[in-house]
Amino acid sequence: MRMLVLGAGALGGYFGGRALERGLDVTFLVRPGRAAVLAQDGLRVRSTHGDIDRPVTTTQQAGPGFDVVLLSCKAYDLDSAIAAIAPAVQAGAAVLPILNGMAHLDRLNAAFGPDRVWGGLAKCAATLRPDGVVQHLGDWHWLTFGEQDGRMDGRAAALATALGERPGLVAQAVPDIQRRMWEKLVHLGTVAAGTVLMRASVGEIVRAGGAPFLLQLLEGNAAIAAAKGHVMTPAFMDGYRAMFADPASAYTASMLRDLEAGGRTEADHIFGYLAAEAQVAGLPAALLELAHLHARAHDQRRDAERLA
Numbered sequence: 304m305r306m307l308v309l310g311a312g313a314l315g316g317y318f319g320g321r322a323l324e325r326g327l328d329v330t331f332l333v334r335p336g337r338a339a340v341l342a343q344d345g346l347r348v349r350s351t352h353g354d355i356d357r358p359v360t361t362t363q364q365a366g367p368g369f370d371v372v373l374l375s376c377k378a379y380d381l382d383s384a385i386a387a388i389a390p391a392v393q394a395g396a397a398v399l400p401i402l403n404g405m406a407h408l409d410r411l412n413a414a415f416g417p418d419r420v421w422g423g424l425a426k427c428a429a430t431l432r433p434d435g436v437v438q439h440l441g442d443w444h445w446l447t448f449g450e451q452d453g454r455m456d457g458r459a460a461a462l463a464t465a466l467g468e469r470p471g472l473v474a475q476a477v478p479d480i481q482r483r484m485w486e487k488l489v490h491l492g493t494v495a496a497g498t499v500l501m502r503a504s505v506g507e508i509v510r511a512g513g514a515p516f517l518l519q520l521l522e523g524n525a526a527i528a529a530a531k532g533h534v535m536t537p538a539f540m541d542g543y544r545a546m547f548a549d550p551a552s553a554y555t556a557s558m559l560r561d562l563e564a565g566g567r568t569e570a571d572h573i574f575g576y577l578a579a580e581a582q583v584a585g586l587p588a589a590l591l592e593l594a595h596l597h598a599r600a601h602d603q604r605r606d607a608e609r610l611a
């Protein structure tokens with residue numbers, strides 16, 4: 304199976320590297336800066352599930368011949384990413400986006416049609432270090448995806464079989480990817496809003512007395528998902544209530560890591576989207592709106608080059 308990976312950042316580098324290990328024919332579609340690093344040093348991944356150090360094939364121009372495009376850009380780069388992958392998708396490849404959030408599906412559907420676009424999500428924490436190494440954080444290694452019509456006999460199932468389920472990468476094709484993406488957004492919307500607003504890990508927030516704050520975010524996000532027709536199960540809620548009340552947790556969202564590194568945030572795509580959906584449903588969203596404002600203010604300061 305031939306895979307084109309747009310972006311060799313944290314997740315593109317991690318999952319693209321694991322796909323290479325499992326025998327897929329992988330090409331990274333990258334911009335000149337990342338292309339130069341990969342040409343010089345190869346793909347370097349550091350992970351408790353095994354490091355990766357290997358030369359990789361890169362291109363700066365997509366073309367025909369790919370079965371699937373793993374789309375791993377940030378939401379704010381979506382327009383340029385759509386333009387970059389278009390030659391591969393128009394030639395027949397499916398798109399597997401692993402961005403957090405939901406709104407990108409509409410834009411991908413508009414660009415390529417829903418038959419070509421899968422849903423997808425990554426439960427995996429990683430970061431691209433300044434030295435160009437992809438650092439896997441913690442133990443999560445799940446890649447979940449599915450065709451939007453829920454078909455289980457198409458290319459998504461074939462990709463899951465090709466990638467398999469082993470430590471380092473557990474790939475699953477599912478018939479209910481929209482529900483899974485909403486579960487991920489309830490989780491992410493909680494950890495991102497909580498840790499970005501407090502500029503602290505889950506454990507630090509809990510030890511400071513903030514467990515009720517995190518739980519309020521979790522319940523609020525679950526109510527928004529329910530209003531969209533995706534009711535979180537009791538088991539899901541119990542698991543995340545425990546996670547967001549753990550005083551020993553070092554857990555932070557990638558958005559906090561990006562913000563602390565002086566990067567741009569996906570504020571509109573995550574907090575803005577959730578707050579807008581809350582408004583449509585007549586639900587309270589004060590904490591999401593505050594997180595949105597906080598991250599946007601950071602983005603303003605960053606764009607003006609006034610970060611310390």
Ligand SMILES: NC(=O)C1=CN([C@@H]2O[C@H](COP(=O)(O)OP(=O)(O)OC[C@H]3O[C@@H](n4cnc5c(N)ncnc54)[C@H](OP(=O)(O)O)[C@@H]3O)[C@@H](O)[C@H]2O)C=CC1
Pocket residue numbers: 309310311312313314315332333334335336337375376377378380383384387401402403425426427428429430431557569
């Ligand atoms: N990191 C994490 O732990 C997790 C992240 N996510 C989500 O996954 C998505 C990706 O995040 P992450 O991997 O952290 O992001 P990164 O910033 O680490 O990587 C994104 C990469 O996309 C590349 N890119 C963007 N536009 C283009 C383009 N037009 N052509 C080629 N390359 C392009 C960037 O390249 P360049 O270097 O040239 O800018 C960058 O290397 C986000 O939506 C995030 O919320 C989900 C789960 C966990």
Ligand SMILES: CC(C)(CO)C(=O)C(=O)O
Pocket residue numbers: 403425426427428443490491494555556557558
């Ligand atoms: C919550 C987490 C780590 C789950 O993969 C994530 O998506 C992120 O930090 O962006």
